[in-house]
Amino acid sequence: MILFPAKISSRHREKLREAFPEQKIVFSDNQDETLTYLPEAEIYVTYGNDINETLISKAENLKWIMVLSAGVDELPFQMLEEKGIMVTNVRGIHKVQMAEYAISMLLQVYRNEKVLFQNENDEKWDKSVRINEITGKTIVIAGTGAIGQEVARLAKAFRMKTIGISRSGKKVDYFDENHTNEDLTEVLPQADFLVSVLPSTKETKHFYIDEHFKAMPNHGVFLNMGRGDAVKSETILKAVETGEIAHAVLDVFEEEPLPANHPFWNEANITITPHLSGLSPHYVTRAMEIFTMNLEKYLERKDDFMNKINLSRGY
Incomplete structure (x- = not known):
C-alpha cells in the first residue's frame, strides 16, 4: 500500500491512480487517518516534517519513504538504516x-x-x-x-x-x-x-x-x-x-x-527573504514526476533509484 499524508491536488491524485491502477493508494487527510493506515503502508509519501522514531516504529511494513522536498536533515537516519528503509527525495527540482x-x-x-x-x-x-x-x-x-x-x-x-x-x-x-x-x-x-x-x-x-x-x-x-x-x-x-x-x-x-x-x-x-527561493508553481508537478519514475523502478524491482539518500551520510 502507498500512503500519502502529503497533500497534493485532485488532479495529481487522479493522474497517479490512472498510472498505477493495480496499486492501493491512500491519500490521508489527517493524522488519525495516517496512523490508521500506517501499519499496512509499504511506501510513505511525505514532505518530511512528520517523520520521527515514533512514527517509524508503528510502520511495520514500511520499505520506502519518498520525501517530496530536498531537506532530509531532520530524519532519524540511524533508525531508518537499522530497519532497512530506503529514503528518496526530490533533490534537483529546485x-x-x-x-x-x-x-x-x-x-x-x-x-x-x-x-x-x-x-x-x-x-x-x-x-x-x-x-x-x-x-x-x-x-x-x-x-x-x-x-x-x-x-x-x-x-x-x-x-x-x-x-x-x-x-x-x-x-x-x-x-x-x-x-x-x-x-x-x-x-x-x-x-x-x-x-x-x-x-x-x-x-x-x-x-x-x-x-x-x-x-x-x-x-x-x-x-x-x-x-x-x-x-x-x-x-x-x-x-x-x-x-x-x-x-x-x-x-x-x-x-x-x-x-x-x-x-x-x-x-x-x-x-x-523568507525562505522562498525554492518556491515555484511547478514544484508539485516536478516532485510527482520523480516519485512516479521511482515507483516504476520499485515495482519492477530495479535498484537505480533517483535521489536515493545515503543514510550514513545524511544526504
Missing part, C-alpha cells in the same frame, strides 16, 4: 527557481534596487544612485549539485568566471574551476560573489567562519540560500558591519521565522 533567485538577487544588489524602490516610494528623482554590472565578475558557488550547477550555467550568460566548491572538488559542467571545501579560503580573494547552496549536515554546520569573509574583497556579496546553520548570524553581521563584505543576501536563517527584533532587519546592507 534548481530552476533557485538559480533565478540567485541571479535576481545579485542584480538587485548591483543595480541598487533597494534605493531605487525607496526613491520611488518617496517620489524622489535621483540619477546619482550608483549602478554596477555583474557581467564579467567572479562567482564562487559552494555546493556544486543540481542547484549550484544551474547557478553557474546562468552566470555564464553574464560571462562570469565560475568557481565551484564541494566536498570532492570533482570537475562539474559550467564551472571554470573546481576545488574542495578545504580550498575555500584560498579562492575567496577572487570572489565578487559567494553563493552558498550547501545542505545541512554535520560537516556543513557553521561551515563559514570569520576568516572566509576576511578573505573576500570588501566589495564582495555573500548569498545564502542553502541552509541557515551553515553560518552563525553574528558572523554574517560582523562581516557586514565591519565592511569585510559589502552585502549579504539571506533566504535562510539559524532561526525561522527570523524574529522581529533581529539586528538583520535594521542592516541596510543585508537583504532578507
